[in-house]
Amino acid sequence: MLDPTTDLRETPREAASPSRVACATAIRRLGHGVVGHVVDDVLLDRIAGFVEEILPTIEQGPPRGRPADDMKRRMFETAPEDGQSLEHYPDCIVSGPANPMGIALTCRREGVEAVASVTLGAAFEGAPGRAHGGVVAAVFDDVMGFVLSMVQTPAYTGRLTVSYLAPTPLATPLEFRAHVRSREGRKLWIAGEARVGGERFAEAEGLFISIPIERFGGAT
Amino acid sequence: MTDGDPSRATDDHPDLPARIDAAAALRRLAHAMIAHRADVACLHRVADAADRLTAEIEAAPERIRGEELVTSPRFAAAAAGGGSLAQLMEDGSFVDLFHDSPVSGSASPLSIGLRIRREGEEAIGTVALAAGWEGAPGRGHGGVVAACVDETIGGLLPILGTMAFTGRLSLRYVAPCPMHVPIEFRARLDSREGRKLHISCTGTGPEGVFVTATSLFIAVDFDLLGAFVRTDSD
Numbered sequence: 001m002l003d004p005t006t007d008l009r010e011t012p013r014e015a016a017s018p019s020r021v022a023c024a025t026a027i028r029r030l031g032h033g034v035v036g037h038v039v040d041d042v043l044l045d046r047i048a049g050f051v052e053e054i055l056p057t058i059e060q061g062p063p064r065g066r067p068a069d070d071m072k073r074r075m076f077e078t079a080p081e082d083g084q085s086l087e088h089y090p091d092c093i094v095s096g097p098a099n100p101m102g103i104a105l106t107c108r109r110e111g112v113e114a115v116a117s118v119t120l121g122a123a124f125e126g127a128p129g130r131a132h133g134g135v136v137a138a139v140f141d142d143v144m145g146f147v148l149s150m151v152q153t154p155a156y157t158g159r160l161t162v163s164y165l166a167p168t169p170l171a172t173p174l175e176f177r178a179h180v181r182s183r184e185g186r187k188l189w190i191a192g193e194a195r196v197g198g199e200r201f202a203e204a205e206g207l208f209i210s211i212p213i214e215r216f217g218g219a220t
Numbered sequence: 221m222t223d224g225d226p227s228r229a230t231d232d233h234p235d236l237p238a239r240i241d242a243a244a245a246l247r248r249l250a251h252a253m254i255a256h257r258a259d260v261a262c263l264h265r266v267a268d269a270a271d272r273l274t275a276e277i278e279a280a281p282e283r284i285r286g287e288e289l290v291t292s293p294r295f296a297a298a299a300a301g302g303g304s305l306a307q308l309m310e311d312g313s314f315v316d317l318f319h320d321s322p323v324s325g326s327a328s329p330l331s332i333g334l335r336i337r338r339e340g341e342e343a344i345g346t347v348a349l350a351a352g353w354e355g356a357p358g359r360g361h362g363g364v365v366a367a368c369v370d371e372t373i374g375g376l377l378p379i380l381g382t383m384a385f386t387g388r389l390s391l392r393y394v395a396p397c398p399m400h401v402p403i404e405f406r407a408r409l410d411s412r413e414g415r416k417l418h419i420s421c422t423g424t425g426p427e428g429v430f431v432t433a434t435s436l437f438i439a440v441d442f443d444l445l446g447a448f449v450r451t452d453s454d
Contacts, residue, residue, distance in 0.1 A: 020263055022263070023267040028330070030273055030277070033273075039280055044235065
């Protein structure tokens, strides 16, 4: 446990403190609660009121930088070992535990595959009763990004195709897997699939274009 | 902001304006938290308040959005008009199919904040990506771009007068997606064969096109959608 009385100025974005992750987790859960439950006006007003009250304090805080060098180091300098959990950066909208609006999947290396686990909450509903197709696409994009770390290759998404085979359920553990299917020069083809209870509900193919590490996160 | 524009509040539950306000506040909080450092006491204060509010919310009954949809006056009006929402939507008006959408929903605390409007027979989605939607440093996350494309195509469906599910979505990322500046997604119907809708979409920023996409959507009969929704929520 961290001592809440410590005036600990956080390090920049690459290393979110446990307190920040706990805070983001609490805000995500509140967000899913608002979407997923019948909430009366008074309570909704209290939520808005609390934000109004705390926002000036937060906005007075110093800006959080996001050094690209750190992301490079984390993602590409050392290959993750088998079984190791993978992280792009803590604020990542898909896999970052510190993003208060994030999908917050967890990912690990399993042999040559990146394997992500996620349970989509109420706020990720698209058509009634099923997850939003755009959220499924976002998860594939991110999981394929983990494969890039595993093969130590900085790259940008060139093409991504997602095929939706069946509805994606909410509030159910889902598994997304991705691996390098083939490689030719700067082009990497990464294949992905998503399953629920063993049944495949989506598959994806990505084409990634590798770039020199010094250009990753640069202006171009 | 124009969250209160009349096109958004014609059919809905009386709590919608309060939901929209609470959602907007939580989105502001989230982006502010990403953009600023905070001391541990402040983080604990936010987390504790959120936990207390969540405990109250989770004690309330769960919403069944399928039921809300099929019982909404907008759905009833569309069904009475032969299943077309197009007649309810004039040129320039906002397309807001699901207020709770994680991409465009004004009432979602986790929404990307895309706004979709009708322009003739096209759907136009606009947004400026804030701090929380970054992928590689300085550029919008590829998955966020994919979600905006999918949503803009979804916004075209009521203009076409057809409900449909995504069958396949194929994106070409031709340039970095810029952050913090207005970007625009434009979706149009290329062709239609039976239930298959071929829809394309282009994303453009101040420096030009950054993504092009093609998609296959499978049309669902309006009555069947109602039946599907009812069955699912039983």
